[in-house]
Amino acid sequence: MDDxxxxxxxxxxxAKDLSVYVPEAKRKPGELGVTAITFxxxxxxxxxxxxxxxxxxxSPSVFPKLASxxxxxxxxxxxxxxxxxxxxxxxxxxxxxxxxxxxVLVVLSLLVIYCVALPHLRFIGSSYAFMVxxxxxxxxxxxxxxxxxxxxxxxxxxxxxxxxxxxxxxP
Amino acid sequence: xxxxxxxFLIPFLHWEMMLLIWIGVFAGIWVGAIPGLSVTMxxxxxxxxxxxxxxxxxxxxxxxVFVGGVYGGSITAILLNIPGAPAAIATGIEGYPLAxxxxxxxxxxxxxxxxxxxxFVGILVLAVAAPVVANFSLKFSPRDFFLLxxxxxxxxxxxxxxxxxxxxxxxxxxxxLSMVGMDPxxxxxxxTFGNIYxxxxxxxxxxxxxxxxxxxxxxxxxxxxxxxxKQNLDKIxxxxxxxxxxxxxxxxxxxxxxxxxxxxxxxGDVAAxxxxxxxxxxxxxxxxxxxxxxxxxxxxxxxxxxxAIGGAFIPMLTLGIPGDAVTAIIIGALYIHGLKPGPMxxxxxxxxxWMIVSCLSIASVALMVLGLVSVKPFSKIIEIPKSIIMPxxxxxxxxxxxxxQNSVVDIFYMIGFGIIGYFMRLYGYATGPMVLGLILxxxxxxxxxxxxQGAENQLIPFLQGFVTSPISLVLTISIVFLLFSQTKTYxxxxxxx
Numbered sequence: 001m002d003d004x005x006x007x008x009x010x011x012x013x014x015a016k017d018l019s020v021y022v023p024e025a026k027r028k029p030g031e032l033g034v035t036a037i038t039f040x041x042x043x044x045x046x047x048x049x050x051x052x053x054x055x056x057x058x059s060p061s062v063f064p065k066l067a068s069x070x071x072x073x074x075x076x077x078x079x080x081x082x083x084x085x086x087x088x089x090x091x092x093x094x095x096x097x098x099x100x101x102x103x104v105l106v107v108l109s110l111l112v113i114y115c116v117a118l119p120h121l122r123f124i125g126s127s128y129a130f131m132v133x134x135x136x137x138x139x140x141x142x143x144x145x146x147x148x149x150x151x152x153x154x155x156x157x158x159x160x161x162x163x164x165x166x167x168x169x170x171p
Numbered sequence: 172x173x174x175x176x177x178x179f180l181i182p183f184l185h186w187e188m189m190l191l192i193w194i195g196v197f198a199g200i201w202v203g204a205i206p207g208l209s210v211t212m213x214x215x216x217x218x219x220x221x222x223x224x225x226x227x228x229x230x231x232x233x234x235x236v237f238v239g240g241v242y243g244g245s246i247t248a249i250l251l252n253i254p255g256a257p258a259a260i261a262t263g264i265e266g267y268p269l270a271x272x273x274x275x276x277x278x279x280x281x282x283x284x285x286x287x288x289x290x291f292v293g294i295l296v297l298a299v300a301a302p303v304v305a306n307f308s309l310k311f312s313p314r315d316f317f318l319l320x321x322x323x324x325x326x327x328x329x330x331x332x333x334x335x336x337x338x339x340x341x342x343x344x345x346x347x348l349s350m351v352g353m354d355p356x357x358x359x360x361x362x363t364f365g366n367i368y369x370x371x372x373x374x375x376x377x378x379x380x381x382x383x384x385x386x387x388x389x390x391x392x393x394x395x396x397x398x399x400x401k402q403n404l405d406k407i408x409x410x411x412x413x414x415x416x417x418x419x420x421x422x423x424x425x426x427x428x429x430x431x432x433x434x435x436x437x438x439g440d441v442a443a444x445x446x447x448x449x450x451x452x453x454x455x456x457x458x459x460x461x462x463x464x465x466x467x468x469x470x471x472x473x474x475x476x477x478x479a480i481g482g483a484f485i486p487m488l489t490l491g492i493p494g495d496a497v498t499a500i501i502i503g504a505l506y507i508h509g510l511k512p513g514p515m516x517x518x519x520x521x522x523x524x525w526m527i528v529s530c531l532s533i534a535s536v537a538l539m540v541l542g543l544v545s546v547k548p549f550s551k552i553i554e555i556p557k558s559i560i561m562p563x564x565x566x567x568x569x570x571x572x573x574x575x576q577n578s579v580v581d582i583f584y585m586i587g588f589g590i591i592g593y594f595m596r597l598y599g600y601a602t603g604p605m606v607l608g609l610i611l612x613x614x615x616x617x618x619x620x621x622x623x624q625g626a627e628n629q630l631i632p633f634l635q636g637f638v639t640s641p642i643s644l645v646l647t648i649s650i651v652f653l654l655f656s657q658t659k660t661y662x663x664x665x666x667x668x
Contacts, residue, residue, distance in 0.1 A: 034598050038340055045347050045362075053359055057630060058623035060354045060361060063346065063616040067608075070343040077336050099597065103392045111385075111565070111586055119579060127569070131562045138392070138558030154563050161201075162570055167216055168208065171573040171582065 026086045030095035035079040042071030106137055123170045128155055178525035181227065182533055188231040192530055195235020196537040200545060202236065203243025204255045206380045206571045210240030211496040218504050226508040230523075231530050233504065237497050238534035241439055241476055242286050242542060246549050249278050249469075251564060253384040257375065257610060258439035258476040260603055261447035263383070265461065265468030272464060273403045275550045280407035281466060282473050283542035284414060285421050289474035290535035292425035293432070293481020297488075298528050302517075304482070305489040308433045313621035314636050318646035319434070320614040323441055325653045326448045327604040338604045341595065345608020346615065348373050355613075356620060368580045375609035377572050377581045378588045382602040384568040385589020388561045390596055402550045408543060420450060420467055421474045428475035432482025438495035439476035439483075440610060446475030452656055481531065488524050490514055 045068035052061035092098070100108070110133055117126040128151055135147035162168040182188040202213045213236050221229035244256030249266030262282065269278040296304065311319075327335070327342040351362040352372025363369040424446040431442035450471035457465040483494030491513035493499035502512045510520060517524050552560065572585040592602045626633035637647045655661050 028598060031598055034594070038344070041344065041347075048362055052361055053357070056623075056628045057633070058620040058628055060357055060359045060620075063612070063619070064350045064361060067343045067347040067350070067612075071340060071347065074336050074340040074343065078334075078340060081334075081336070099594065101393055104389055104593070107389065107392050108590065115583060115586060118582070123569075127566050131566060134562035134565075135558055138561075139556075150559060151562075155566075158563075158566065158570065162574075168212075168570065168574045169577050170570060171579055 026088055026092075027082055029088050029092060029098040031082045032079065033095070035075050035082055039072055039075035039079070042068045042075060045071065103138070107134060110134055110137075118171055124155065124159065128152065131155065175521065175525050178522040179529045181522065181526050182231060182529045185227070188227060188530070189533065191228055191232040192235040192533045193537045193541070195232045195237075196239035196534050197235075197541055199236040199239020199241075200243040200246070200538075200541060203240035204246045204549075205243075205567055206247065206253055206255050206384050208571050208574055209256060209376065209496075210237055211500065212574060213240060214497050214500040218500060218507070221504075222507050226504075226510075226523075227526060229504060229508075230501070230527060233497075233501060234527060234530035235534045235537065237480060238290060238477075238531060238538055239541070241480055242283070242538055245282050245286075245469075245473060246279065246545075249282065250275055250549060250552050251560075252387045253564065253568075254379065256440070257379055257606065258443045258472070258479075260379070260383075260440070260606060261443045261472035262469055264447070264603065265463075265465050268459075268462070268464035269466075269469075270402070273401055274464070275402050276407045276546050277403070277409070278466070278469055279546045279549060280543065281409045281413070281417075282469055283539065283546070284409055285417060285470050285474050286477045286542070287535050287539040288414075288421055289425040289428065289477035290480060290531065290538065292422065292474075293429050293478040294528055294531050294535065295481075296426075296429045296478075297481040297484050297531075301485045301489050301524075304430070304433050305486045305492075308430075308435065308486055309490065309492075310642060311434060312636075312640065312643070313618040313625065314633075314640065315642050315646055316434075316437075317615060317618035317622055318637075318643060318650060319437065319441070320611045320618065322646065322650055322653065323444060323607065323611045324615070325650065326444050326607060334599055337598075337600045341600045341602070342604035342608040345378075345605035345610075346612040347608075348378070348605075349375070349609045349612025350616065355617060368578075371576075373584065373609065374575055374581065375606060376575055377585050378609050379606045380568050380572050381585040381588025381590075382592035382595075382606055384564060385586055386592030386596060386602060388564050388568075389589065389593040391557050391561055402554060407546045417467065417470045420454065420470050423453075424450065424471040424474040425478035428478025429482035429485075431475070432479025432494050433485040435486055435492050435494060437614075439479040442475040442479040442482075443472035444607065446471040448653075452653075484527060484531070487512065488527065489517060491516065 046065055049061045049064035049068060052064065053059050054061040054065075110130055114126055114130040117129065120126075121129070131151035131154065132147050135151060136144055139147065159170065163170055182192065199210065199213065202208045203210060214233050217229070217233050217236060221232060241256070241258060244254055244259035245262045245266065246255065248254040248259040248263030250270055252263050252267035254260045254263050266275075266278050266282070269275060324342060327338045349372070351369055353359070353363075353370050354361055360370060427446050427449065428439065428442040431437050431445065432439065447468060450467050451461050454465075454467045457467045459465045461468055479495070483498045486492040486494050487498040487502060491502065491511075493502055505512050505516075505523075510516065510523070568585060568589075569582055572581050573579065575581055592605075595602055595605070622636070623633050626636060637643050
């Protein structure tokens with residue numbers, strides 16, 4: 001705690017970990033698309049705010065319009081700044097690869113399946129399946145028995161603590 | 172005076188009250204550490220099964236949970252970058268980089284020590300100056316709350332990461348999303364598109380769990396090849412010199428927390444963010460640059476949100492007005508036990524006031540012991556492989572989200588926010604400003620409109636109010652100063668550039 005400045009660069013590197021894929025000086029794959037999406041969000045926000053009661057300074061539409069305008073203005077600036085930066089390298093990943101590397105894609109798919117299964121399998125069944133599948137995949141198919149046991153143990157603790165100690169209703 | 176001391180000693184003379192306070196602090200730490208499980212929820216659950224208890228015992232338990240719960244929110248913020256509660260968002264900004272450097276133990280140790288100090292500052296102000304602070308807080312008009320919210324929005328510069336324009340974009344999206352649902356003033360539906368689930372609005376806690384919890388988990392999966400950092404747990408308790416070094420900042424932030432906590436409708440979350448921002452602007456030589464693990468960035472929000480505990484009790488005990496959601500529930504408990512919280516409470520039942528002061532003091536001592544004892548087991552969490560801890564974190568997020576209002580739809584929202592948060596991080600949009608917008612949006616909207624209605628929808632009288640009311644004038648000057656302090660001219664003058 002007394003002399004931590006030496007590792008500041010290391011901390012900064014950890015904080016900017018995600019920029020590893022594309023250097024900061026260059027545009028990230030899909031960055032222009034993101035600014036377009038935020039602009040569209042602002043425009044839609046403003047459009048739907050037009051249907052709200054307005055006409056007075058204290059109307060319900062004041063802040064929706066204001067927030068939408070700020071989003072559009074900032075998105076325009078973000079777009080301009082992104083355009084001025086260099087294009088991504090030819091060797092940089094495609095938008096889909098940049099957004100969804102295999103591990104993230106698999107976990108997201110598991111999450112979606114979990115959401116769909118939750119009302120049918122109930123909390124314990126769907127959560128156990130999600131945890132086991134997630135752990136087995138992330139450990140590259142190794143330690144299957146360990147994943148089964150850890151998932152069962154964790155879930156038992158969670159249910160005991162939340163359902164019976166904290167009286168929290170589970171999904 | 173002697174009588175007050177006798178009242179103060181009540182919990183010390185009853186072992187069951189002491190025990191309940193310690194149990195409350197212990198349970199509170201764990202409840203607070205889990206995103207979605209809030210102190211408010213724990214307090215309301217406690218009301219349901221303590222209503223047949225003796226009032227003193229019930230209050231002892233609730234006070235313990237309150238103190239422990241506010242502290243617990245910071246543990247997961249430091250270890251996993253997933254704040255257990257909105258009041259811990261600022262703590263995570265500096266705490267998580269420290270955990271990545273293997274200094275989670277030191278960070279939590281410092282957090283515990285300054286938290287206890289700040290709790291005592293809050294309790295001291297509650298004990299000696301409660302009526303004065305309460306009367307002052309009541310002088311705040313809707314225009315002043317609006318200005319306070321504007322001041323809060325300026326924090327986007329502090330928590331927005333690298334690009335301020337992207338921070339403002341995320342903050343404005345948060346404000347826009349906070350408008351979804353039924354307008355509390357007129358009942359008009361905004362952005363609901365006929366969907367019944369949208370009518371209740373979007374809970375900022377749901378959004379917070381998704382934007383911090385799930386998006387952090389997804390980001391971790393992206394870097395799943397990296398090992399977990401080994402934590403250094405040799406020196407957890409900060410040295411006396413370290414404590415003294417941070418004492419001025421602790422006092423400033425604690426007092427800020429007490430005052431913000433005493434304002435009805437605001438609480439530890441706003442106090443912590445304002446204190447973090449204040450520290451970022453005022454500390455000249457932080458232990459590390461802010462954003463990369465500055466200990467000052469842990470001290471300021473932690474002392475502010477603990478100071479807010481004592482602050483929240485001030486209007487409750489002196490005027491019968493809750494300072495935050497938890498004290499609102501405690502007011503309910505008092506009604507259940509046949510008491511009438513209000514200005515007469517301190518006159519008719521002074522023992523209650525001094526007993527609460529005493530319970531909070533004991534809870535703070537318990538926090539010191541239990542907090543420091545918990546550092547090692549908590550710090551070990553971060554060393555668990557990501558492939559095991561992250562699926563468990565997601566399930567915890569699901570439990571926490573569902574517990575807010577027992578709605579599966581909230582789980583879908585939470586996961587949706589998680590995916591949005593993950594994409595935001597990839598493109599340099601910090602998630603903190605969006606949560607800030609969701610928290611402050613309703614406060615901005617409601618108080619601006621109330622203030623404008625107070626000025627009969629006339630722009631000139633509305634604007635005149637900013638300079639004719641002393642409180643508004645001070646807040647307006649503060650906002651102008653905060654804006655000026657972000658300019659290069661000021662930063663050059665202060666030697667920051």
